[in-house]
Amino acid sequence: MMRVAPLAQCAQLEWPSVTKTANDGHGMPRRWFLRALTAFCALSFALGVAPAAAQLTIEITGAGEKRLPIAIVPLAGEGVLPARISSIVRADLERSGLFRGVEVPAIVPHPTEASNVNYAEWRARLADALVVGSVAARPDGKFEVRFRLFDVVKQAAIGGVAYTLSRSQVRATAHRIADYVYEKLTGEKGVFATKIAYVLKRGKIFELQIADADGAGGFFVLRSNEPILSPVWSPEGSRLAYVSFEQKKPIVYVHSLLDGRRRVAANFKGSNSAPAWAPDGNTLAVSLSRQGGSQIYLVNPDGSNVRRLTRTSAIDTEPRFSPDGQFLYFTSDRGGSPQLYRMPVAGGEAQRITFEGAYNVSPRISPDGKHLAFIHRNSGRFQTALLDLETRQMQILTDSARDESPSFAPNGRMILLATVIGGRGVLTAVSADGRVKQRLSVSAGDVREPAWGPFIK
């Protein structure tokens, strides 16, 4: 659920300060977990209860076949906080498609992270993992949250963390706890504490919004009467580049999320679009038509140092840097139909990547550089496909008709994308194996152009 109509043009991102306690134990063997699970996932969209004018709601349309049973005991004293941390953690983990929350009875006395664990009792409740913890108010008005994660099967503590937080950081803290549990039990980083950006169109108003990965806490960073498209996060997550039509033509801007300051990155004669960040955050690749046609250029985020990269009479657009920054993947119709190509950033020959079908656009490289997600036209339907760059095997991940703008979660497990269902623009997320599916929609508007933000440092 998401609140719209925020008050500020730009809100500062806030994160709770973290004090890790030095009691990290040994993680469960990764094999144990991977055996239990066949599906991937990560994204979770909250089913929150906040009232809002336009609510983002989540529908889970597919989940992993086997899910790890985990008991998350309400944290002792968490009632003093505006939201229940244990509920948010459980919701995060469950919507990942990898976990199943085990019902927890009222236990007296209420266990805390310091309590002795009765493993036999939790085993009898069929829980494989257990989270217990506590919340305490501090004299300075802040709160301290402590929790510990246990492997019930092996009867061992896995680890725990203590966080100091203010009242406004409850959700962020819960997402961090969920990330901790996810990483300890799956062996890979969670993305519950990350952010997503997307464009919401309501009536004639366009808003570039940012929300938590679970869709909660949405606010706009730009509101306009003209279209906004192609938002992309800078690698460190403090800036968004995007295309705005506010000057009656596409112009690329870089928007600081810390102070709302906007800089024009590309406003040349003709169209300026399709920004992509280099991994170092110091260069943007863009598509410009300043010399006719649509060609790929590199430019500094402040608009300086423009240099042309492609030199064709065809369409060259939608550049994306490889994770090592050495290559650009892009869309080109130089072969007669739009297909995906790869070329060295330093310049040189482009190599064609896609051969199946007559329309493949919007390349997005996975964080590990091994897969390419893109939009593939399949019998007149535009669907999200995934190409294994090593085996060259292509898999179609969705059965929808109007997919657009795929975006990898920073851990590579889920792909967020825009599609149209019932005439309305919605976001959906699909796992890289196609099994886990979720849908995010707003009752009174079109959601589109999603971009999943980077890991929070």
Added chain:
Amino acid sequence: MRAIWIAVLCTMLAACASTSEQDPAGVEDRKPGAEARGADGTGPGSVDLTGKPGGSPLTDPSSILSKRSIFYDYDRYDIKPEFRPQVEAHAKYLRENRTMKMLIQGNTDERGGREYNIALGQRRADGVKRMLILLGALENQVEAVSLGEEKPRAQGSSEAAFSQNRRSDILYQGEY
């Protein structure tokens, strides 16, 4: 009959707007010895300024210069023969008004990727610009941009809507 007077008026206005060459386009239909007085209350000396704000041929509905949209077939970028006179007229206007600047906005229907559609719309706008320049407009008078699928004229997902949305629009300085 009315058409004749409109054509005459159009020519007069064009003459006012331009001090250079005159083109009697549209006057050739005029029949010598036509009735001095039309049934609609006009005569050879009548001037009707209603419905012609500012008197500019750019907005005069009877002037071809008021036609600002060029429509395309699916996946096509070429200017169809029926739109050539329109582009030729705008080229002439730009030739005769060297300080006038023009923005051409290329558009696509909603099918396909948004960014790729920006590129496709650009190809349409570039095509119009190229023809204008071949016909004597100057590079610095014309900017070709694309709005992709973002500014549809017709809503909906029917072919009727799509055909309205596959177009280039011509805007003159002050109109954008």
